[in-house]
Amino acid sequence: MKLTGVVCLTFAACQAAAREDEQVVFASSENAVAxxxxxxxxxxxxxxxxxxxxxxxxxxxxxxxxxxxxxxxxxxxGRSTTVDVYDDLTSPVELGASIFVKANHILESAFNLSTRSMVSGTSEIPGASLGVFDGIAFAFVQETNSLTWWESAKALWKWGLAPIRCNALRKTTVDRFDKMYDEPQFPFASLTQVVTDVDLLDATSATGENYISENGLTGSFGHDVIQASTRLRHINGLLAMVCMSTDGAKSVENGxxxxxxxxxxxxxxxxxxxxxxxxxxxxxxxxxxxxxxxxxxxxxxxxxxxxxxxxxxxxxxxxxxxxxxxxxxxxxxxxxPYVQLHVTLLTSPHLLSPAFFNMPPGKPAPKTILTTLPPNEEPQQGAAGVGTPGFFSVSLLRPVTNPKTGVQEYLYKIFSPEPPNSTFLTHLLGLKQPHHHTERGISEEDISWIYRKVWDSYPYEVSxxxxxxxxxxxxxxxxxxxxxxxxxxxxxxxxxxxxxxxxxxxxxxxxxxxxxxxxxxxxxxxxxxxxx
Ligand SMILES: Cc1cc2nc3c(=O)[nH]c(=O)nc-3n(C[C@H](O)[C@H](O)[C@H](O)COP(=O)(O)OP(=O)(O)OC[C@H]3O[C@@H](n4cnc5c(N)ncnc54)[C@H](O)[C@@H]3O)c2cc1C
The missing domain is CATH 3.50.50.60 (FAD/NAD(P)-binding domain)
Incomplete structure (x- = not known):
């Protein structure tokens, strides 16, 4: 019995009708629809x-x-959350997803929440803004953050045209991705189909490394810069380009x-x-x-x-x-498979040790350090992929004031495949061997607050x-x-x-x-x- 197009007058009558035809129940006016x-x-x-x-x-x-x-x-x-530095509610810091970029249309247009640039707040602290460390030496150092990474990179003679080519490839890839927001692609019932339709299969089917070299980006640029930006995820070509799309990186104030x-x-x-x-x-x-x-x-x-x-x-x-x-x-x-990522947040009165990075004494270490593999080291799968450097990144996020002592300290974030142990932290911060032994192996004077979290962060973005x-x-x-x-x-x-x-x-x-x-x-x- 087909009841479409008919409107019931009474509640009881509706119930009777519903019993009679459980599969197709009806309504023709908006008001009649639950x-x-x-x-x-x-x-x-x-x-x-x-x-x-x-x-x-x-x-x-x-x-x-x-x-x-x-x-x-x-x-x-979810994976976008904060914790409070020194357990102080007025001092949150990102524990998970920390940045989004201009190209992120949904987040970018979100409610005019006040945002801040990711590089602000550390300009008074000595040291280059960014370094790429291979476990032995810096493959690349960017001194200031007044230019974007790309503008600086373009100026670097050692890579010739590679940064410009990379930027063009990144733009083409991101432009294709952007089509997923609009008709005729949006809405899409199948991710596989839409990726094919917007011409991104060549990017997702190649490893990041192959995609980059197939597009003419060979040589040290891939090793020095692209690998450092992308290797956390063991990625495909698409993600390699997304990771490089860091123009206007920002985050929402307080989370x-x-x-x-x-x-x-x-x-x-x-x-x-x-x-x-x-x-x-x-x-x-x-x-x-x-x-x-x-x-x-x-x-x-x-x-x-x-x-x-x-x-x-x-x-x-x-x-x-x-x-x-x-x-x-x-x-x-x-x-x-998801990347098990250890995120360690800590505060310390010490700057990063130049000796840890084989820098001359007295020369301050960069404030953000990404890592790459040393020349001739073969990339490995899983946690072993971190290679000689032993960590993925260390960032000095901002200066903070220790509420107990009133002393200025620094807030750091470390990404690594294993929890950083006290020996690693002692060397990273150039500490003397601990004189007060604590549960975490380092004195509270040297590391005043520490927070550790292991995330099932994101999948290995394989081809x-x-x-x-x-x-x-x-x-x-x-x-x-x-x-x-x-x-x-x-x-x-x-x-x-x-x-x-x-x-x-x-x-x-x-x-x-x-x-x-x-x-x-x-x-x-x-x-x-x-x-x-
Ligand atoms: C350390 C780290 C750094 C990152 N950096 C960035 C970055 O800089 N920029 C960026 O854009 N992205 C970044 N990401 C990735 C980003 O966080 C994720 O892609 C995104 O937040 C995922 O959102 P989601 O809602 O899909 O999943 P989730 O954030 O994981 O949300 C899923 C939610 O479901 C809840 N849930 C699960 N099971 C149940 C259940 N049975 N019942 C009820 N609730 C349930 C979970 O508690 C969780 O809150 C990062 C991720 C990590 C971990």
Whole structure:
């Protein structure tokens, strides 16, 4: 029995009609349609962007949507989060994603939050702004940050035209990527298809190294500069170009997570923090039943509930989400290797030791140090890929005042494949052997505050020509497939916007066909009561 186009008059009559035809329930006026109920699992860039854009698209199209965001952490932002230096709430520092760039359209246009340049704040401190260290010597040093890295690099005779060629290649690659934001590519139902359509397969299918050399960038420039910028991720050609797109690098004052907090606030979503989703099971009429309850680290593990939603968006890497996706679900995301990245934040009154970098005594070390492999050292896979330098980067982020002593100190961030031990830190900061032994092996006078975190940060962006599905089943979407293509705040926010558009378009199409589930709020008519 097809009831499309007919309006019920009474609540009881609607219930009877619904029992008669469970599969296709009806509504022809907007008022008769129940709000679309959407669950988003994860309040990081992907989930927050899905919520924000879906509420915008729904408002523009005139349909109602109820969005619930489940987040197992007690904070919004996921891999974009801060910690407080010296445990002082007024002094946050990025622990995860720290920069975005001019080319990042979604983040760039986010709400006029005050941003700051990544290089400000250290200009008074002695030392070059950037150095690329191969474990033995500096392959490249940029003295000032008044010119962009690229402008400076262009001036360097040693690389000839390579920086200019690289910049052109970077621009072409990023221009192709930009097409993913607009029609006819946007919205895209398949990541594999859109990557093919915007001509990015040559970039994603080659290793970063091959892509660069195939495009005429051979010689020491690749080793000295490109490898230093990109080697954390063992990357493909596309990411190599994205990593080099650092023009106008910036971050939001007091934390990039505020972008995602603002997105959620503006979406009017109900956000349930410290709430973990443990399973997703198909229900009636392509709906889903979500089991959710307090996060694993919460004291109350008993209070689990099942709630049904029309649409579910998994906005977290499935392999770390601890969610059972029912085996009837058409596609389960593939497990891929992620980089285990150790991030160490610390404060110290000491500057980096020139001796550690084999520099002459008295010459200050650069304030940001990226590493590359020494000449003739073969790159290796996994954590061993760090090679002779033993760490990926060290940055002096800003001067800080120790609240206990009132003394000016420096805030550092270290990226490494293993936790830096006290011997490494002692040499890095040029300390004498510790005189007061503490749990961490170094005196509090030398390292006054330290915070360590190991992240499943982002996938090794290996060469590939196919990418994860966006739609795992009808009404079940996945944003984190973007991680296997490029994992950044912007790209994952783009996938959130894309999924929001797919959901909105599909719901509108169903409304137009009259095949959406009927609502109970509006007065409705039975067919027998004759209103057509
Ligand atoms: C150290 C580091 C540095 C980085 N640097 C940069 C950078 O400079 N610039 C940049 O753009 N990107 C950077 N990135 C990458 C960037 O952080 C990520 O690409 C992006 O933040 C991912 O967003 P997301 O929302 O897709 O995933 P996530 O941020 O991981 O969000 C997923 C959320 O889902 C939640 N969740 C998972 N399972 C469940 C469950 N079962 N129930 C409820 N909630 C669940 C998680 O708690 C998490 O909050 C960096 C990442 C790291 C780790």
């Amino acid at each position: 709000p679309l109920s959407v669950a988003i699992i994860g309040a990081g860039a992907g989930g927050a962007s899905t919520a924000y854009h879906l509420s915008k698209f729904a408002a523009a199209s005139g349909f109602a949507v109820n969005i619930t965001v489940f987040e197992r952490n007690d904070y919004i932002g 990039n997570w505020q972008i995602f907090d603002e997105m959620l606030a503006r979406s009017n979503a109900t956000t349930q923090l410290s709430t973990e989703v443990s399973s997703v099971t198909p229900g009636k009429d392509s709906t889903y039943l979500l089991r959710h309850g307090p996060s694993a680290d919460s004291p109350d593990l008993t209070n689990h509930e099942d709630t049904s939603f029309d649409v579910v968006v998994l906005a977290a890497p499935h392999q770390f989400a601890n969610i059972t996706l029912d085996h009837h679900i058409a596609h389960i995301p593939e497990k891929i 590939r020509v196919t990418f994860e599905e966006i739609q795992l089943d009808e009404n079940l979407y996945y944003t984190s497939g973007m991680d296997g293509f490029i994992s950044t705040m912007e790209t994952n926010a783009l996938m959130g916007m894309n999924v929001a558009r797919l959901i909105a378009d599909r719901w509108q199409a169903k409304m137009a066909k009259g095949t959406v589930r009927g609502g109970m709020e509006a007065p409705t008519l039975l067919p027998s009561e004759g209103v057509m």
